[in-house]
Amino acid sequence: xxxxxFRDLSPNQIVPLLAYEGRFVASESTVYRVLREERLLxxxxxxxxxQRRATSTHEATGPNQVWSWDITYxxxxxxxxxxxxxxxxxxxxxxxxxWTVHDVESAxxxxxxxxxxxxxxxxxxxxxxxxxxxxxxxxxxxxVATLERLGVLASFSRPGVSDDxxxxxxxxxxxxxxxxxPSKPFIDIDDARSWVERFVRWYNHVHLHSGISFVTPAARHxxxxxxxxxxxxxxxxxxxxxxxxxxTRTTRDWGRVEKVVLRPAGKAPMTxxxxxxxxxASTVTTAPPTPQSGVSRGGAGSGGGSANVGAGxxxxxxxxxxxxxxxxxxxxxxxxxxxxxxxxxxxxRPPGPRALxxx
Numbered sequence: 001x002x003x004x005x006f007r008d009l010s011p012n013q014i015v016p017l018l019a020y021e022g023r024f025v026a027s028e029s030t031v032y033r034v035l036r037e038e039r040l041l042x043x044x045x046x047x048x049x050x051q052r053r054a055t056s057t058h059e060a061t062g063p064n065q066v067w068s069w070d071i072t073y074x075x076x077x078x079x080x081x082x083x084x085x086x087x088x089x090x091x092x093x094x095x096x097x098x099w100t101v102h103d104v105e106s107a108x109x110x111x112x113x114x115x116x117x118x119x120x121x122x123x124x125x126x127x128x129x130x131x132x133x134x135x136x137x138x139x140x141x142x143x144v145a146t147l148e149r150l151g152v153l154a155s156f157s158r159p160g161v162s163d164d165x166x167x168x169x170x171x172x173x174x175x176x177x178x179x180x181x182p183s184k185p186f187i188d189i190d191d192a193r194s195w196v197e198r199f200v201r202w203y204n205h206v207h208l209h210s211g212i213s214f215v216t217p218a219a220r221h222x223x224x225x226x227x228x229x230x231x232x233x234x235x236x237x238x239x240x241x242x243x244x245x246x247x248t249r250t251t252r253d254w255g256r257v258e259k260v261v262l263r264p265a266g267k268a269p270m271t272x273x274x275x276x277x278x279x280x281a282s283t284v285t286t287a288p289p290t291p292q293s294g295v296s297r298g299g300a301g302s303g304g305g306s307a308n309v310g311a312g313x314x315x316x317x318x319x320x321x322x323x324x325x326x327x328x329x330x331x332x333x334x335x336x337x338x339x340x341x342x343x344x345x346x347x348x349r350p351p352g353p354r355a356l357x358x359x
Contacts, residue, residue, distance in 0.1 A: 001014075001031070001034075001035065001040065002040070011028045011031035011032055011035070012028055014031065015027065015028050015031065057261055057262050057263040058129045058131070058153075058155060058261075058262040058263075059259055059260070059261050059262070060090075060091045060092035060129075060259070060260045060261075060262070061092070061258060061259050061260075062092060063090055063092055063093045063095070063220075063221045064090060064097070064121055064123050064128065065091075065092060065128065065129065066090075066091040066092065066128075066129040066131065066260075066262055067088050067089065067090055067091065067097070067128060067129065067130050067131065068088070068089050068091055068130075068131045068132070068165060068167040068168045068262075069086070069087060069088040069089070069098075069110070069114075069130065069131075069132050069138075069168060070087060070132060070133060070135075070165055070168035070169070070172065071084050071085065071086050071087075071105060071110075071135065071137060072084070072085050072087070072172045072175075072176075073085070073105075074185065074186060074192060075185040075186075076103070076185050076186060076188075076189075077185050077186075077187065077188075081103065082103070083101055083102075083103055083186055083189055083192040084101065084102050084103070084104065084105050085099065085100075085101050085175075085192075085196060086098075086099060086100045086101070086102070086109060086110055086113050087099045087168065087171060087172075088113065088114065088117055088130075089167055089168055089171050090217070090221060091131070091167050091260055091262060092220075092260045093212070093217050093218075093220040093221035094167070094171075094209050094211060094212055094217040094220070095204055095217035095218055095220070095221040096171065096200050096203055096204055096217070097117055097120075097121060097221075098113055098114070098116065098117030098120065099113075099196060099200060100113050101189060101192050101193045101196055102189075103189055105136070105137050106137060106140075107136070107137045107138075107139075107140025107141065107142040107143040107144075108140075108142050109137075110137050110138070110140070110142075110143050111142050111143045111145075111146040114130070114143075114146065114147075114150075114152075115146065115150075118150075125150040125151060125152050126150065126151035126152070127151065127152075127153065128152050128153065129152075129153045129155055129262070130147060130152050130153070130154055130155065131155040131156070131157075131165060131262055132154075132155070132156060132157070132165065132168075133156065133157040133164065133165045134156055134157055134159065138156065139156070155262070164263065171203075174203065174207075175199055175203075178199065182195065203217065204216065204217050204218040204221075205218045211257070212225070212257055213225070213229060213254060213255070213256060213257060215228055215229065225256065226256065229254045229255070229256055230254075232254045233251075233254045236251040236252055236254070237251065239251075
């Protein structure tokens, strides 16, 4: 390995070269082991050696602790002109807490949206974690200066990791795969804002989100999900008492997801907290919550017209926060038992007419 012929080659190059000459000394792994034992395995190239850094992450245990935001776009009738949707989603509740639509991508619009969302949520931004990818508006001077002035903890995706902002990406996928999502470009920016407002109303107050035990983001954000999950657990408990043979194990876990990690190492576990949920639900009235009046904010710094900055909720009283649609889930069934004998060969099919003609 230290001879002039091989000292500039790696073991992955030396072993095939010797094999071509009809010689075998050792495998690549053995050569690497010997090099490590002799302390000859070190970085010698001019490029900086790769560095392993621990992945930073943030945990949310309540609403408005960790936010994620991103920008997506939709075509306009004019070629080369797009409508850009700025969206801020709460990582813990999945609620779309702030949004606006503009015809340009700008850090100024993003900064004004963040400040307006904090005012709408009546939130002190100091200590809030705002996660984003490495796009231009996310790292623009105006946005960075605004976050530093407000005391916000800025978090960014790791370089080269395309799926490091999963909550915003999942939101945009839900938006673009809605049946009513237009297949043609929006007529104008007001048409785009009107459609997004209807989507936000549905997403926050009607959509049963699978990541938060199938409650609406608005219900979880406001704390109404505690009663809803307790009711579901009580229904399953009563059904099991009436027909215990239907379940061979425990009933479905309707526990509340208490902790959400921004960058989970794997699939984020859904922590079962049904005991805590039932205990806290016993002191809460089970009457349906009063409908939210909603807030519609205008502006967000756009030159003219309303940008609907904020939660995007409508002033229509028909939307109820926390009142969920009924869910009929099939009971969990045990997995079929494995066969105790070895299965024989599959039965042969009788020959078809084509085979009979060929014979």
